[in-house]
Amino acid sequence: MKIAISISGNKLESPFDPHFGRAAAFCLVDSETGEWSAHENPALSASGGAGVQAAQFIAKLGAQAVVSGAYGPKAFDTLSPAEVEMYLAPTDEPLTAADILALFKAGKLNKAAAASHAGHHEGHH
Amino acid sequence: MRIVVASGKGGTGKTTVATSLALSAGNSVRFMDCDVEAPNAALFLQPILDTRKEVGIQLPVVDESLCTHCGKCAEVCEFHAIAVIGKKVLIFPELCHGCGSCTLICPEKAISERLDVMGVLESGLTATGMDFAQGVMNVGEPMAVPIIRELKKWNPMSFPYGDDVRGAIATKQSYADGRLLPEGRNDMIEIRDSPPGASCPVVETMRGADFILLVTEPTPFGLHDLKQVVGITRELEIPIGVVVNRDGIGDNAVEAYCAEAGIPILLRIPMERRFAEAIASGKTLVEAAPEYRPVFHSLLQDISARVGA
Numbered sequence: 001m002k003i004a005i006s007i008s009g010n011k012l013e014s015p016f017d018p019h020f021g022r023a024a025a026f027c028l029v030d031s032e033t034g035e036w037s038a039h040e041n042p043a044l045s046a047s048g049g050a051g052v053q054a055a056q057f058i059a060k061l062g063a064q065a066v067v068s069g070a071y072g073p074k075a076f077d078t079l080s081p082a083e084v085e086m087y088l089a090p091t092d093e094p095l096t097a098a099d100i101l102a103l104f105k106a107g108k109l110n111k112a113a114a115a116s117h118a119g120h121h122e123g124h125h
Numbered sequence: 126m127r128i129v130v131a132s133g134k135g136g137t138g139k140t141t142v143a144t145s146l147a148l149s150a151g152n153s154v155r156f157m158d159c160d161v162e163a164p165n166a167a168l169f170l171q172p173i174l175d176t177r178k179e180v181g182i183q184l185p186v187v188d189e190s191l192c193t194h195c196g197k198c199a200e201v202c203e204f205h206a207i208a209v210i211g212k213k214v215l216i217f218p219e220l221c222h223g224c225g226s227c228t229l230i231c232p233e234k235a236i237s238e239r240l241d242v243m244g245v246l247e248s249g250l251t252a253t254g255m256d257f258a259q260g261v262m263n264v265g266e267p268m269a270v271p272i273i274r275e276l277k278k279w280n281p282m283s284f285p286y287g288d289d290v291r292g293a294i295a296t297k298q299s300y301a302d303g304r305l306l307p308e309g310r311n312d313m314i315e316i317r318d319s320p321p322g323a324s325c326p327v328v329e330t331m332r333g334a335d336f337i338l339l340v341t342e343p344t345p346f347g348l349h350d351l352k353q354v355v356g357i358t359r360e361l362e363i364p365i366g367v368v369v370n371r372d373g374i375g376d377n378a379v380e381a382y383c384a385e386a387g388i389p390i391l392l393r394i395p396m397e398r399r400f401a402e403a404i405a406s407g408k409t410l411v412e413a414a415p416e417y418r419p420v421f422h423s424l425l426q427d428i429s430a431r432v433g434a
Binding site for chain 1: 204210
């Protein structure tokens with residue numbers, strides 16, 4: 001299964017970035033083969049709608065699951081129909097993408113059932 | 126000739142200057158209150174607002190039966206307001222700026238548009254026959270620019286020229302560059318009362334203007350915000366002049382800045398209690414102090430000479 005992990009860096013050992021839409025990058029890793037690649041997040045510099053853009057990016061990468069620290073309502077609404085499963089990783093301890101992968105494989109990550117917080121946009125901006 | 130009265134800092138006297146300038150201009154004045162978040166010029170000019178129009182932005186509506194999910198709309202959208210996921214198109218109205226790019230680019234013509242009402246335009250004549258128009262944004266709407274844009278190109282019923290001119294300005298070509306009046310009809314004066322601040326609504330109000338009058342007060346706040354709007358006018362390459370309101374308070378920093386930056390100070394209005402009392406009771410400056418009528422008339426002639434109109 002291909003999972004995308006939000007990271008700040010470009011390696012499997014890079015630190016986990018708990019932001020989704022504004023993550024620096026995503027590490028795409030195959031949980032069976034361990035094969036991985038790093039991808040800069042094109043939404044990092046978006047003026048708005050970063051969650052929507054990052055979600056489309058993840059879907060295009062072919063990820064079936066994503067691990068981040070939180071999902072906004074628009075990211076949630078975009079990832080859901082894309083059938084990308086959303087997992088939450090603990091944000092209170094320093095973890096690397098490799099640590100996250102291990103937690104994922106061990107089944108220790110919870111799925112996000114709903115958006116984690118209200119959007120950053122209150123109506124039009 | 127289109128004159129914008131702006132300030133940067135709120136409460137410096139934009140509306141005081143704009144209304145008195147309009148009342149001293151004689152005939153053929155069109156007054157436009159572009160401060161759509163809190164329009165207040167009508168309180169002073171008292172127009173009969175008998176014409177109304179709802180305005181807003183055009184939101185995309187996708188016809189699922191025509192859509193091939195090619196994703197071109199999502200690619201072109203700078204605001205990520207439309208996303209294509211597999212066989213689904215998602216639209217996020219709160220991100221949409223109504224630019225219409227998705228509608229234009231759709232190869233299947235599957236996107237139509239619907240008006241998302243964000244406010245109203247209102248217009249009417251004042252007692253002196255001035256053509257007055259204002260935009261009023263709905264409470265809770267944070268995006269003022271679309272309303273100002275619509276206001277600038279609106280053609281209210283009270284427009285004092287005949288149908289030939291009305292027809293001419295109603296065509297898209299004539300206002301595409303922000304120009305409101307057709308060639309040869311620059312004898313009419315349009316005065317736009319700008320919102321405060323130095324962000325997009327102010328830029329939109331200034332766009333297409335011939336001259337910008339910056340009202341400031343001789344205080345550090347006044348100066349700070351004056352510099353901000355001067356920056357915008359330089360970017361837009363529109364000539365400017367300064368009105369120092371509440372002259373006599375504060376310090377000389379505004380004067381020093383204007384001298385150094387080569388910005389003419391066209392008028393000084395002293396700090397006087399009778400002005401404040403008159404304005405607090407809904408009177409304009411020229412009504413409270415008729416001796417300012419010729420002063421504002423000269424200001425207008427000065428501006429006219431600077432514009433070369």
